[in-house]
Amino acid sequence: xxxxxxxxxxxxxxxxxxxxxxxxxxxxxxxxxxxxxxxxxxxxxxxxxxxxxxxxxxxxxxxxxxxxxxxxxxxxxxxxxxxxxxxxxxxxxxxxxxxxxxxxxxxxxxxxxxxxxxxxxxxxxxxxxxxxxxxxxxxxxxxxxxxxxxxxxxxxxxxxxxxxxxxxxxxxxxxxxxxxxxxxxxxxxxxxxxxxxxxxxxxxxxxxxxxxxxxxxxxxxxxxxxxxxxxxxxxxxxxxxxxxxxxxxxxxxxxxxxxxxxxxxxxxxxxxxxxxxxxxxxxxxxxxxxx
Numbered sequence: 131x132x133x134x135x136x137x138x139x140x141x142x143x144x145x146x147x148x149x150x151x152x153x154x155x156x157x158x159x160x161x162x163x164x165x166x167x168x169x170x171x172x173x174x175x176x177x178x179x180x181x182x183x184x185x186x187x188x189x190x191x192x193x194x195x196x197x198x199x200x201x202x203x204x205x206x207x208x209x210x211x212x213x214x215x216x217x218x219x220x221x222x223x224x225x226x227x228x229x230x231x232x233x234x235x236x237x238x239x240x241x242x243x244x245x246x247x248x249x250x251x252x253x254x255x256x257x258x259x260x261x262x263x264x265x266x267x268x269x270x271x272x273x274x275x276x277x278x279x280x281x282x283x284x285x286x287x288x289x290x291x292x293x294x295x296x297x298x299x300x301x302x303x304x305x306x307x308x309x310x311x312x313x314x315x316x317x318x319x320x321x322x323x324x325x326x327x328x329x330x331x332x333x334x335x336x337x338x339x340x341x342x343x344x345x346x347x348x349x350x351x352x353x354x355x356x357x358x359x360x361x362x363x364x365x366x367x368x369x370x371x372x373x374x375x376x377x378x379x380x381x382x383x384x385x386x387x388x389x390x391x392x393x394x395x396x397x398x399x400x401x402x403x404x405x406x407x408x409x410x411x412x413x414x415x416x417x418x419x420x421x
Contacts, residue, residue: 137313137316140312147174155192169220170309170312171187173221176221184221208269223239226238227310234328237367237368258290295363332413336410368410
């Protein structure tokens with residue numbers, strides 16, 4: 131009921147959509163996860179009413195968020211509201227989902243934006259490891275003294291660029307899926323689940339990703355690692371779709387899904403790559419239809 135009510139409120143008019151997008155966008159300045167609700171609101175408008183309406187909502191909401199950002203305490207290392215970075219892949223994913231009615235296509239679009247982010251960082255700053263090291267020391271003064279120990283260039287910081295791209299992809303895709311779920315609640319009950327369990331990337335995509343990873347290894351091994359992390363994000367969703375598809379097609383109790391989701395909460399470093407491997411393998415082995 132809450133989700134249906136929120137979706138109805140957003141689609142009731144431009145003012146409502148601007149209010150939800152702007153309000154949660156402004157609140158995300160203090161609690162970043164709230165940016166998902168901001169992105170989902172405008173994605174829902176894009177899915178239901180088209181991109182022109184969505185861009186109008188974005189433009190007005192952006193002004194409200196900028197005003198809130200200017201009035202809020204300055205945060206070192208954040209030259210603009212972070213929610214703006216989420217909007218780009220969300221809008222690309224929503225546009226492609228509206229055009230093709232395929233969550234797999236939306237996923238590939240979001241993954242492409244994240245891959246371009248990785249490459250763009252190398253083109254813009256060159257040494258991304260040093261750049262992220264400096265950014266962490268600027269944005270997190272409390273870890274300034276220990277940054278070279280806990281987040282040093284030779285340790286975790288070398289994964290920062292890929293990790294940020296991967297988180298951006300997860301955030302954007304979950305936002306698009308949330309918007310699609312709300313749309314389904316109103317206009318197509320059961321449609322979201324049918325689309326989600328059908329997420330499967332073609333073999334050509336896997337081959338293309340492998341070619342890109344191999345080619346990038348000759349240019350910059352660190353870039354290859356970053357792109358590989360984006361690939362993990364991309365194939366995580368088909369892997370999760372496989373689990374849901376098996377439960378649905380074999381008419382199993384949904385409690386079978388409890389353990390994997392608990393694993394994602396407590397052991398994400400194991401379950402996320404594991405589901406990505408499952409999603410990649412599904413390009414060659416149709417697990418959902420096997421007896």
